[in-house]
Amino acid sequence: MTTHLTHQEMLTELINLEAILNLPKGTELYISDIHGEFSAFDYILRTCAGNLKEKISDCFTTSLTESQMNSLTLLIAYPEKIEANPQLFDFQQLTWQEQTIKQLLKLISFVSSKYTRSKVRKKLPKEYCYIIEELIYTDTHFADKAHYRQNMIDYLLQLKEGMPFIKALAQSIRTLVIDHIHIVGDIFDRGPEAEKIMDTLIDLPAVDIQWGNHDILWMGAFFGSEACLLNLLRIATRYQYLYEIEAAYGINLRPLFLFAEKTYQDNPAFQPKESKASVYRLQSEKEILVRVHQALAIIQFKIEQQLIKRRPEFQMQEQNYLQQIDYPNQTIHLAGKQYKLTHTCFQTIDPKNPLALTVEERFVLDSLMQSFQNSPKMKKHIDFLLQKGSMYLIYNQQLLYHGCMPLAESGEFLAFQVHDCSYRGKELFDFFEYHIRKSSQNQYSREDFSTDLIWYCWCGAFSPLFGKKKMTTFERYFIQDNTTHYEEKNAYYTYRNSAKICEMILEEFQLNPLKSRIINGHTPVKTLKGESPIRGEGLLFVIDGGLSKAYQKQTGIAGYSLLNNSYGFQLVTHQAFPGADQLLATGEIITSVKRVIDQVNYRTLIKETTIGEQILAQKQALITQLNLFTEQGKRN
Known part of the structure; x- marks a missing residue:
């Protein structure tokens, strides 16, 4: 891959890779046992397991009311339903479209701040990629730049592209809030979709x-x-x-x-x-x-x-x-x-x-x-x-x-x-x-x-x-x-409460229990009976999604998902999903209760991740190629 690069191109790429390695890792979402319940699963994805509302709150702090934050969350989660909910979204008014575009641009700038421009570009829709990049990276502290940015927005609205652009921004924000999704088993059966x-x-x-x-x-x-x-x-x-x-x-x-x-x-x-x-x-x-x-x-x-x-x-x-x-x-x-x-x-x-x-x-x-x-x-x-x-x-x-x-x-x-x-x-x-x-x-x-x-x-x-x-x-x-x-369970389901057993399992996979955790699906957590999704003294997390209604009488909730950002793990508790139309009719969102369970003292950087290992390998290959290039230059 590197054989056709010039000396300067190799240096540039090395600088780029080093910069990426020292960025904070993206947020991962773990979810399991979806069991054909598409609507509930789709809601978790669209709201980023509650992370979307949290990002809105962090971005707008006191400038938006709780009701306005809920409306913005629903807008980003279900942009295709805007026209069907005039009580929440005054979508026909150009002033509303302009205000919404500016809010979404502020939010997308906020959630993309820990990514490189190239990574952000890859997550943007092709038809609006250039426009979104220009709008989010234009420095409006300068009057000319602010005027340039406003002209772009005005022309979008003049061309009646306001609503399609809002939908594209909403989708882009969701893909930036959650960087990687892990499905820990059981997509099929029990549910119809x-x-x-x-x-x-x-x-x-x-x-x-x-x-x-x-x-x-x-x-x-x-x-x-x-x-x-x-x-x-x-x-x-x-x-x-x-x-x-x-x-x-x-x-x-x-x-x-x-x-x-x-x-x-x-x-x-x-x-x-x-x-x-x-x-x-x-x-x-x-x-x-x-x-x-x-x-x-x-x-x-x-x-x-x-x-x-x-x-x-x-x-x-x-x-x-x-x-x-x-x-x-x-x-x-x-x-x-x-x-x-x-x-x-x-x-x-x-x-x-x-x-x-x-x-x-x-x-x-x-x-x-x-x-x-x-x-x-x-x-x-x-x-x-x-x-x-x-x-x-x-x-x-x-x-x-x-x-x-x-x-x-x-x-x-x-x-x-x-x-x-x-x-x-x-x-x-x-x-x-x-x-x-x-x-x-x-x-x-x-x-x-x-x-x-x-x-x-x-x-x-x-x-x-x-x-x-x-x-x-x-x-x-x-x-x-x-x-x-009666179906007798394997001894694992008792032993996974033991830190010693969890350590043994992690070490079997050549992992360090001081840094690693087991993320496990399959068994509903019976919250009504006092069961906890955290086992093995914090070494194992049970995250059965609990989305299947057949399980919810036992669990009392709609299960758990897990988030892992650069600061550590957060456990998310979900409630039964009433349907998108009901949420949009009321303007309320289902509260996803978060619990910080494994916070680190420093932010995890990309160089400490699986993707980081691949980038380090690319970097080493480039260094080897660069050294060969330099040696050839000396001989010539």
């Missing part, structure tokens, strides 16, 4: 993803895992957003619906849960979902138990339920105890060969897989998950992962024995990531080890993304005894 979340993430300038167990389900399905596909479709049916998946990704569900309607009847155990998506659902649509729910569950149990049978190394033989049922008496023996089965729907099961699919079931499953794997939008989203995602990430000396570090009861790393090899600690994460990426290379191979392992990653006892002894889906449908529904 995961595809909108994915489209939003793809458009973000700086984002990474640590795969969650629900993300892996969708990736596994696209790579050919029938068990993963059936699980995600069953969950979608249970939470009543199967129709939304059909519309968003163009999945052909007709063979499934025809088969289910012909084969199954009403069944109270398979009534879908009420959800946001179900509010507008016709009763006839809800009734057919009960039948579809049964069809998917039975095919799933057959396919999963075929997989368990061909993968004895997974050590899951006790979950071969269909082979343990006494079909004439409708009972099953589990862990030495007999249970009566209720609400059964076993009409497609042959007791002599219970794992075999019928001809119709095989046709339905093949049709679903073909449609799922041939969806262009699905391919785009899964490719993005592969490109930006990983099982874990070390970024700016912090360790990010979604689920857990599997631990034995003794507190040692739990060893997964497979194919005469043993994997534990960091190498266990690496083992799963290797096979996930290997499976992605041949999505039409449905029963290879790597593809089967993705399903195991969803529900296996040694999976870093599951973190439980087993999944009790079968028991929840067919056994009324609640003791069989």
